[in-house]
Amino acid sequence: MANTEGRQPGKLVWHVATVESITVETYRVKTYRLRPPTWASFRPGMHYDIRLTAPDGYQTQRSYSIATAPETRSVLDLTIEKIVDGEVSPYFHDVVVIGDRVEMRGPIGGPFTWTGSMGGPLLLVAGGSGIVPLMSMLRHRDSTARHVQTFLLYSSRSLDDVIYREELDALAEAGNGLQMAHTFTRSAPEGWDGYARRVDVEMLSDVFNRLGAIGRAYICGPDGFVETAANALVDAGVSPERVRTERFGPTGT
Amino acid sequence: MLSRGFFGVRRPKPPRDIPPGQYYETGFPVLTYGPTERVSTADWKFTIDLGEDGSKSWNWDELLAMPQTDIHTDIHCVTKWSMLDSDWKGVDLDVFFEQAGVDPSEDYLMVRSFGGYTTNLPVSDVRDGKAFIVHEFDGEPIAPEHGGPVRMIVPHLYFWKSAKWVESIRFMDQDAPGFWESNGYHMYGDPWREQRYWGD
Numbered sequence A: 001m002a003n004t005e006g007r008q009p010g011k012l013v014w015h016v017a018t019v020e021s022i023t024v025e026t027y028r029v030k031t032y033r034l035r036p037p038t039w040a041s042f043r044p045g046m047h048y049d050i051r052l053t054a055p056d057g058y059q060t061q062r063s064y065s066i067a068t069a070p071e072t073r074s075v076l077d078l079t080i081e082k083i084v085d086g087e088v089s090p091y092f093h094d095v096v097v098i099g100d101r102v103e104m105r106g107p108i109g110g111p112f113t114w115t116g117s118m119g120g121p122l123l124l125v126a127g128g129s130g131i132v133p134l135m136s137m138l139r140h141r142d143s144t145a146r147h148v149q150t151f152l153l154y155s156s157r158s159l160d161d162v163i164y165r166e167e168l169d170a171l172a173e174a175g176n177g178l179q180m181a182h183t184f185t186r187s188a189p190e191g192w193d194g195y196a197r198r199v200d201v202e203m204l205s206d207v208f209n210r211l212g213a214i215g216r217a218y219i220c221g222p223d224g225f226v227e228t229a230a231n232a233l234v235d236a237g238v239s240p241e242r243v244r245t246e247r248f249g250p251t252g253t
Numbered sequence B: 001m002l003s004r005g006f007f008g009v010r011r012p013k014p015p016r017d018i019p020p021g022q023y024y025e026t027g028f029p030v031l032t033y034g035p036t037e038r039v040s041t042a043d044w045k046f047t048i049d050l051g052e053d054g055s056k057s058w059n060w061d062e063l064l065a066m067p068q069t070d071i072h073t074d075i076h077c078v079t080k081w082s083m084l085d086s087d088w089k090g091v092d093l094d095v096f097f098e099q100a101g102v103d104p105s106e107d108y109l110m111v112r113s114f115g116g117y118t119t120n121l122p123v124s125d126v127r128d129g130k131a132f133i134v135h136e137f138d139g140e141p142i143a144p145e146h147g148g149p150v151r152m153i154v155p156h157l158y159f160w161k162s163a164k165w166v167e168s169i170r171f172m173d174q175d176a177p178g179f180w181e182s183n184g185y186h187m188y189g190d191p192w193r194e195q196r197y198w199g200d
Ligand SMILES: Cc1cc2nc3c(=O)[nH]c(=O)nc-3n(C[C@H](O)[C@H](O)[C@H](O)COP(=O)(O)OP(=O)(O)OC[C@H]3O[C@@H](n4cnc5c(N)ncnc54)[C@H](O)[C@@H]3O)c2cc1C
Pocket: A047, A062, A063, A064, A065, A066, A079, A080, A081, A082, A083, A084, A085, A086, A087, A088, A089, A090, A129, A132, A133, A222, A246, A247, A248, A249, A250, A251, A252, A253, B023, B025, B027, B079
């Protein structure tokens, strides 16, 4: 399969970026705004690799998706969920402060990217912190491609776990061809009449009907969530070639 | 560059060295760019393209009738996790070459999966016990999301070189990029030299 999406010429080198601001998104998610020495453009959906080094020389790396759209230049946001017992995400949450320096290289990724020129209708399915690369797509759509019919289905444990809540509400209210539905898997807010269960075939068939057609679907979240949602979407009648997935890790939701 | 206040949790500590930039994972994460392929053992067939000499194929029953090898190995995924001491069962790719009567003069090959995934490899990296067509993981049939019923493993390279739902191989005179190799990932992918991306 010849595929040249997201080609990155040249070598990816490590850069030292500075933490410019830190935003609390939820009780276990924070956004880190980084200023790299040179800012490289990217396609929404791409990620950076982060490398940490201990005094004894030990190093470890993890990948984090870019939350900002390419239209936000000079800086980029990483939104990191704190994984209990984790190595890198608790370091960010508990140690990193404004002014700290972080080694990173990127942007990386190809199949899981979307730009306005690819059109739609666009289906985005997020589980937990899987919203991050999809938020880059939504922000990019909002500044350059509002004509693209889009649906975001976002699964969270509870309302308090919804990342970017205010910004998502504002985007949904703009009434410009972006539809949105939340589902809550642990506790729904009082009086909630929307979805309150894990993503399943019936929910995705519903969403499919509301969107009318699907040009491209992007699913992101923990491994188990993505597996279930991608299978359900194929069962709901969407051709597998249209479905792109990004899996964040082995456990979750 | 030292990361201020970082000392490395390394929980649990790997029993031996793992490649640079990797972390020790006791679970088995999934990496696929799309939905899991659904391939039944009845539909599964593995083909070696012999060019002008046609092709040779094996079905599920024929695979099980071939001499089986137990493979105990470490797996390194480019998304940073390393899984140590995994157990696989399957057939050495050398046996397929033997049964097909092929001793390729070409230096490279392209592996193809059900669903269209591709990845390129040097022929020398799949010979002499370095690559296997496997159907069991830790004593169980391989789960579909991990490439079952039948996948390839080439454990000495990053795991994207180990095609899930393996369907065929075809020889090439010159190296050509497969799916991830066209998307910024390294043509060869040696984890010990940290060949993750183009130019590494
Ligand atoms: C392409 C890509 C993009 C990613 N983008 C983001 C992002 O934008 N935001 C973000 O928060 N994370 C993202 N991740 C996940 C991230 O790379 C780390 O895996 C995550 O932060 C955990 O790292 P850690 O060092 O804190 O935990 P580790 O020390 O690696 O793991 C500790 C334990 O937590 C488990 N674990 C690992 N990941 C998860 C998870 N996601 N949920 C629950 N349990 C887990 C592990 O199996 C292990 O048992 C992305 C991953 C990939 C592959």
